[in-house]
Amino acid sequence: MRREIPMAITTISGIIMIIVFFVPRWKDWSDILYTWFLVISGFALILGAGSLLLVNLDKISRRSPGWGYNVVLLISLIATAGLGIFGGINPGSSFYYIFLYVFTPLSATMFSLLAFYIASAAFRAFKAKTFEAGLLLFTAFIVMIGRVPLGEIIWEKIPLLNMVSISKVVEDWIMGCFNAAGQRAIMLGASIGIISVSLKILLGIERSYLGGGD
Amino acid sequence: MTDNTETKTGAKANIIDILKNVDRRYIFLFILLAVIIPILFPLNLPIGTSAPVRNIYDFVEDLPEGSVILMSFDYSPSTEIELDPAAEALLRHAFRKKHKVIGIALWPMGLSQAQRVFAKIEKEFPEVEQGKDYVNLGYKAGGSVILMGLKEGFAKIFPTDDKDTPIADLPLMNKVKDISNVDLVVSLSAGVPGIKEYVAIVNTQFGKPVAGACTAVSAPEMYTFLDSGQLLGLMGGLKGAAEYEQLLQKPGNASLGMDAQSIVHIVIVLFIIFSNVVYFMDEHQKKQAALK
Numbered sequence: 181m182r183r184e185i186p187m188a189i190t191t192i193s194g195i196i197m198i199i200v201f202f203v204p205r206w207k208d209w210s211d212i213l214y215t216w217f218l219v220i221s222g223f224a225l226i227l228g229a230g231s232l233l234l235v236n237l238d239k240i241s242r243r244s245p246g247w248g249y250n251v252v253l254l255i256s257l258i259a260t261a262g263l264g265i266f267g268g269i270n271p272g273s274s275f276y277y278i279f280l281y282v283f284t285p286l287s288a289t290m291f292s293l294l295a296f297y298i299a300s301a302a303f304r305a306f307k308a309k310t311f312e313a314g315l316l317l318f319t320a321f322i323v324m325i326g327r328v329p330l331g332e333i334i335w336e337k338i339p340l341l342n343m344v345s346i347s348k349v350v351e352d353w354i355m356g357c358f359n360a361a362g363q364r365a366i367m368l369g370a371s372i373g374i375i376s377v378s379l380k381i382l383l384g385i386e387r388s389y390l391g392g393g394d
Numbered sequence: 395m396t397d398n399t400e401t402k403t404g405a406k407a408n409i410i411d412i413l414k415n416v417d418r419r420y421i422f423l424f425i426l427l428a429v430i431i432p433i434l435f436p437l438n439l440p441i442g443t444s445a446p447v448r449n450i451y452d453f454v455e456d457l458p459e460g461s462v463i464l465m466s467f468d469y470s471p472s473t474e475i476e477l478d479p480a481a482e483a484l485l486r487h488a489f490r491k492k493h494k495v496i497g498i499a500l501w502p503m504g505l506s507q508a509q510r511v512f513a514k515i516e517k518e519f520p521e522v523e524q525g526k527d528y529v530n531l532g533y534k535a536g537g538s539v540i541l542m543g544l545k546e547g548f549a550k551i552f553p554t555d556d557k558d559t560p561i562a563d564l565p566l567m568n569k570v571k572d573i574s575n576v577d578l579v580v581s582l583s584a585g586v587p588g589i590k591e592y593v594a595i596v597n598t599q600f601g602k603p604v605a606g607a608c609t610a611v612s613a614p615e616m617y618t619f620l621d622s623g624q625l626l627g628l629m630g631g632l633k634g635a636a637e638y639e640q641l642l643q644k645p646g647n648a649s650l651g652m653d654a655q656s657i658v659h660i661v662i663v664l665f666i667i668f669s670n671v672v673y674f675m676d677e678h679q680k681k682q683a684a685l686k
Binding site: 211214217218221222224225269270271276279280283284285287288290291292295296298299300302303304306307308309317320321324325327328329330331332333334347351355356359360363364367 | 416418421422424425426429437439440441442444445446470471472473474475503505506509510513534535536539540542543546551556557610613614615617618620621631633652653655656657658659660661662663665666668669670673
């Protein structure tokens with residue numbers, strides 16, 4: 181029953197949503213499900229926090245390598261959540277102070293490091309080893325140059341090339357034509373995959389979302 | 395004679411090996427300098443504008459006074475360097491044109507991002523009042539389901555604003571009951587849920603005009619929606635925000651950052667060219683050695 185009941189809920193909910201999409205008269209049914217979804221989403225946050233707590237406590241109790249980081253994570257989690265719940269999250273609150281002066285600079289720093297790693301990775305890996313790789317390299321050059329003002333100035337100085345605006349080359353041709361066509365193909369493929377998986381879930385063939393193997 | 399040739403070939407191979415295995419810390423140093431120097435000594439490079447950005451600007455410009463714009467803050471601090479300038483420029487434009495703005499967030503940290511952006515831009519417009527000219531309804535978990543619920547009404551999903559004021563006490567929300575009262579929706583998005591969900595639900599199902607601002611890395615994905623007309627405009631990365639600032643004739647952080655981004659892009663292109671030259675020299679040498 182531990183598997184049958186969730187499977188039944190999934191199948192019934194899924195079928196209701198499909199029916200309501202085509203028969204708007206029964207929209208009230210989907211409204212009830214949407215409300216349920218909102219409530220469950222709220223609980224999912226609690227579940228996530230609980231899971232984080234258990235995993236980290238386990239690592240700390242076993243003194244796993246780097247367990248000190250788990251302690252820092254738990255202290256940060258409890259302190260931030262506690263300050264937010266009891267002190268509020270509006271400007272002027274302790275939570276907001278942590279957000280502004282701890283979380284924001286740390287997150288921005290982590291993301292900024294990408295620029296350095298991208299440069300290093302491009303130097304090591306971006307080689308025109310084949311015709312296709314060369315084509316990709318050439319396109320990347322044009323996009324990188326075309327997306328910055330200095331690149332536009334350089335492009336204007338190159339004879340023949342300057343007959344066409346680099347902005348037009350990047351926006352209309354590369355991004356709007358080749359890129360959009362490729363993206364659309366990927367999106368259609370992914371959508372067909374999603375439909376296929378959704379059907380398998382509704383029919384009870386795909387059960388991995390229930391966890392614990394089959 | 396043979397010894398000399400071998401010595402020369404050996405020395406060349408050595409140089410190529412050194413060039414092939416440049417310590418990445420030198421690359422990091424170049425990138426660091428490429429970022430810092432233009433910030434300390436701005437080049438003030440001219441910034442051109444592109445059609446996807448102009449489309450948003452023109453749409454906001456042409457909206458009648460008092461129109462309602464929904465801004466969705468779907469990002470967190472890690473991407474604020476690209477999306478905060480876009481949010482600020484758009485909000486500045488909306489307040490300048492005396493439009494009403496509703497802020498919501500599909501990402502948990504979007505609430506605080508919105509608070510910060512509203513607080514900053516509000517100072518430039520003393521006549522603007524929270525509750526009357528703009529509201530920040532905050533974050534709600536649920537992604538696509540939240541967007542579906544916007545058709546049923548804001549009050550159902552967001553019973554209070556970020557300061558716990560009941561939605562019924564907010565003068566702006568007494569006029570704006572649901573998504574049908576909104577004239578433009580802009581998702582400032584760093585991922586999922588974000589622009590794609592707004593396109594699929596708010597534009598395709600509810601027929602509302604949707605525009606977006608996203609990180610440069612995710613901008614290529616959005617061109618298919620621009621092409622289909624489901625997205626009326628797009629501010630892609632810092633460049634998109636800088637273009638909007640130029641259209642507003644109020645350069646801000648994005649315009650300032652474009653100098654650094656320009657130099658970094660050129661430095662990376664030069665690095666790639668250099669590494670390819672070394673690669674082809676190495677390949678040539680290997681072929682020569684194989685022939686011998």
